[in-house]
Amino acid sequence: MSAPDHLYSNPFFFLHFQFPSPTSTPLPSYSCFHFHFHLRAHSPSDHLSSRRPSPSPFSTTAKPPSSLNENGPPPSSILIVGAGVFGLSTALSLARSPALPRSTTITVLDRSPQPGVFPSRDASSIDTSRIIRADYADPAYAALAAEAQEIWRQPDGPGADGRYNETGLIITTNNTTKKASGIDYARSSWDNVRALAAHDPALSAKIEELPSPAAIRGAYGTGGGSGEWGYINRRSGWADAEACMDWLYAQVRATGRVTFVNGTAASLVCSTYNRRTPQVRGVKLAGSNGKELLADLTVLATGAWTGGLINLSGRAVATGQVLAYMDLTDEEQAKLANVPTLLNLSSGYFIITPANKTLKVARHAYGYLNPTTTTAGAAVGNTTFSAPTTHLTDPPTQSIPPADEAALRAAVREMVPLPELHDRPFKATKLCWYTDTADGDFIIDYHPDYRSLFLATGGSGHGFKFLPVIGDRIAATMFGRCPEAFRGKWSFRKDGSERAAAWDKVVTEDGSRGGVPGLILREEMNKSGDKKTSRL
Structure with missing residues (x-):
């Protein structure tokens, strides 16, 4: 049974999922490394580089694409850091999206130490089981979870072959x-x-x-x-949960559009877009002698490791x-x-x-x-x-x-x-x-202080159940079409209070803890x- 048709006539949900049959680590630093360069498009074999990239096809006067929702050329490359539920679901939705040119490369980086194993076996999504429920105090999450459950029940979806019970x-x-x-x-x-x-x-x-x-x-x-x-x-x-993640990884690989890289992001790589705004160019890899993974648009879907890459004080x-x-x-x-x-x-x-x-x-x-x-x-x-x-x-x-x-x-x-x-x-x-996060809401938003940086994090212990639908919502938000019910909920900075709060003062007070x-x-x-x- 599919979700109600009217949901997919809504322009916010234009990326409707249709699942086919299944055919000691170094601590990351937080700093942006500042270089002045222009991006070029990368082939899959080109992604790891310790050299500065050659000049970009974008002129020095043209604005490099910092998101998917601006007028102008789309990004030639997207880097998704993290292969958990948010990261893999986003990769799948982007790979299947008719709105993203086939020429745009998609790369997923994950800290998994095992070659070809995604996500890392210590990720929060790797476990024997996760609760799948539409039982929420918040009507918006209840409705989204109910939609996800319809897909969990499908005989050719993520819950098939005994993965959902x-x-x-x-x-x-x-x-x-x-x-x-x-x-x-x-x-x-x-x-x-x-x-x-x-x-x-x-x-x-x-x-x-x-x-x-x-x-x-x-x-x-x-x-x-x-x-x-x-x-x-x-x-x-x-x-x-683990079987579902293995299934999802297989679905992403089957698109033929996504390159997977094993490695740990140590820090963001930035240049200066203007005197005040850093532009994220990708990430520097830990223990790689300065190698960088570069892209026009970087997506941090790094879960509990996000605070080692960007300042989340007061937010998560x-x-x-x-x-x-x-x-x-x-x-x-x-x-x-x-x-x-x-x-x-x-x-x-x-x-x-x-x-x-x-x-x-x-x-x-x-x-x-x-x-x-x-x-x-x-x-x-x-x-x-x-x-x-x-x-x-x-x-x-x-x-x-x-x-x-x-x-x-x-x-x-x-x-x-x-x-x-x-x-x-x-x-x-x-x-x-x-x-x-303080209210249990996800963070799915462009970072307000960095160009070319999108965040998909803040799962707050209840993100897994949305595996069948969250990638479409993340991708829609990247295209500037955040679902109406979540426009305020998923923003990075809901008001100014988060800026002053200490790192340890975030307490989830949604009544479920x-x-x-x-x-x-x-x-x-x-x-x-x-x-x-x-x-x-």
Whole structure:
């Protein structure tokens, strides 16, 4: 089933997806390196260069294309940094767009250390599962997620071959007056789901309010539960995240238009467009003896690593979220294979329907900060940012704080009261790194202070579900056609307040987070217990 036709008659959505059948890392610096040169078009073999480029076909008096929404010649080359959901989806939409000349080259750079593997295996989108839901407190995201779900269900789309499973979702809250307790978010989400159901009989038959703990336990089906009020939406589910990303990568490659490069962007390469405005020319690669990857237009889809390339102080911050995994027997997997995902918005704890004999328990919380200092940040006024630490950037000690491991185990005991699971060791733990914004809105916009730089970041822990549709929206925004419902939400600078805010003062207060904001990862890791648990 496709999304309603009227959505695609809207000029903002002219890039409608039609999916065919599937046939220790150096810390990046922040500085713009300033050179004075003109761009030329690059062939795929030409992208890596330590030389200054030869003169551009653009004259010194003509304005080089800094975006896709200006009059004049389109960019001859586009560089997308990051091969996560936002990056690969954007590459696919641009490669298929009739509005982009075939002569425009598209290159995707990703920090993956494995040749031919995209994205890096420590990317936030690489995991056993992600929740797929249209259950949002914000009507705009609810509508966009509902559209995405229609594509998830298609037999030849990203959810085919068992990648998407519609086992249902229970959202609950605790009865408390505590700020950001999840109650307001959950009730607004319930209202929006009912509004969608009013026009969708299939959905209407699949949603039910759960007004008590007993009702929650009854709907969950394990004998356990969490929360005191909630609802179930049996038209929501989960996706095998890693398998979906592998599928998406294959789709992009199949276009024949996109060149993939393994490497880490260390900094932006800039020239001076005028006396005050730097123009981004691409990126300098880490550990490459000064090699640069150059393009007319650079797109940063770098997720939690974005703060190492551009100043995001007051706008977004990388936060680490805890996850743990437990082996199941064949019998245990059979018992739990069809239970819904359960998410308590007051505590943040959730368990996604187990698959492949693995139970995953996690927390959607304020997360942990990992402050990192650089001496290269003066050019953009940022010397401290929160940097991801993963099993690839910080082996072999990357894990989760001891208190979180105990809390995740308590969540398993509450939600899945099978005694044989309660003391079973986790086979792996890890941190998933969000790029959080204050309101949970994405950042999909041209940077106001740099020419030729577009940002597609700020996923805030809820971007994956939009995989089937977000690339079209990003591409539309690049062409100056941001969807009306998101014009204010996705802008880089909504007002002037972000400029003065410190890097660590961004806290996502959309009502969906549990825990305590502002915790420092290394401090929590050092408090007590064994820090060295297994990891993915």
